[in-house]
Amino acid sequence: MANQEEVQKKKEKIKEPDITFFHPDILEVPEDGSLPFLKGFKCKKCGGLDFKTDICMDCWGEEFEMIPLSRTGKVYSFSDIYIGQQGLKTPYVFAYVDLPEGLRIFAQLDGEVESFKCDEEVKLTVGPIRMNNDNLPIMSYKFKKI
């Protein structure tokens, strides 16, 4: 019986989602229910700001201070995708969103096709970006209309 239980456990383990949040090192969803934010990493050597990285691309510094990034940004450009990646349900919308800190983020936009414009303000949200191998949603950062 014990052996059977173990087999059952193993099976269950396989069914656990392989990823729930993609890149938790970039996206913080506070457990206290406060609003999620993207994390910037400021190089302690040169002060340059980037997303999570192990090595500063400007000076090769290896120590960083975490800075919460703005929750709103501007759509620099976007596209409504009708033929997308294999396994992704279409249509979907993606964009480059420019944050006031001088960082550009590629992300999916939550909303309908034919509804977004360049230079439109959007705000951070969290939602499914695709399904994992177990057909469970992979959650990550997205942007939506304000």
Place this chain on the structure above:
Amino acid sequence: MKLQRDVYIAGVAETKFGKRTVDYDGLGREAAFKALKASNIDRPDMVGSAYVGNATNGFVTGQTVFKNLGMCGHLPIINVESACSAGGMAVYSAIKDVATGLNDLSIGVGCENHTMHRQTGAAFSAAMSDIEAMHGAVMTGKYAMRATRYMHETGATIEDLALITVKNRRHATHNPNAWFKGDISVEEIVNSRMVAYPLTLQQCCGIADGGAAVVVGTLEMMKKLKIDKPVKVAGAVVESGPYHNRPRDITGDDITETTSAALYEESGIGPEDVDILELHDAFTISELLYYECMGICPKGDGLKFLRDGQSTYGGKCVVSPRGGMLSYGHPIGASGVAQIVQNVMQLRGECGGYQVGPTPKVAMSHVTGGGLSGTEHAACTMHMLVKGW
């Protein structure tokens, strides 16, 4: 690269492009054998090295191409991969071998068969380790964002973009190796299926199969092989795409701007002297932007340049005279080599019904490759060729 000695092109060849039932190695072999024979090479042990561009067909692709020609065992065969720049980079590497004195004779091949190996109905993307790919990025969409922004900034319309397809398909009309060719109306292009707004199906290169090959060597070798019209390599440049997460102007293209500037400096030939140009017209928007990026016309004048007929036969610089990728389709490892093959044929006046007149003296080619997060393109390869006889 700084060419340490002069490099010339001997024989060139390409297969028919399109949906093919011959696999990549057969396409590469057909092109390579034809190019070798066109170089008056008559035995398997004469070529010093081979570089084979392929992006998706697996391992030891080059050896698979050459084994049935009896060449394996006689020369080093090096496989080159950089997505759409793979083929251009293979020719670059062959040129580098000759320029540095490693070999007097080398061959660059590009070949790819997509249609036998990939499912239809999905677009190309980077590997899932790429953060943008994980979020759903596809190459069509990344180009589409450039088009969206370009339209936003300049007031251009989808109808304007469609003019690129109209021009390139018309150029291909009499080209036997092109896939899609002949008259197509703006209306037909705009009303074709939406792929990634604002790019409709007829504004995207077809997913195609094909092969192409270019034999390069020293001037002495050209004489020995009795090559009538050796084409001289005036410059060859490969760059990797600058990477950063900061805002950049995507109505320009940083890597194309720096690569073309390096090529102009290296060759001593400016954009005003380029007679014909094969560029990375994988999508309509890219050709339009690249006119400006390469300085073929002033920044902001791309659409005017097109409308005025300056990029077609009779214009200042005939862009995509073979019909470009919008007519050939884009077997990603092969395209960069096919551009060079066609440029050589144009310089030699061998293009029959689509020959540019008067016969061009300077031909430039350009392929970018790959779209990782933080770059517009992972790679860019450009070549400048001139009449060498």
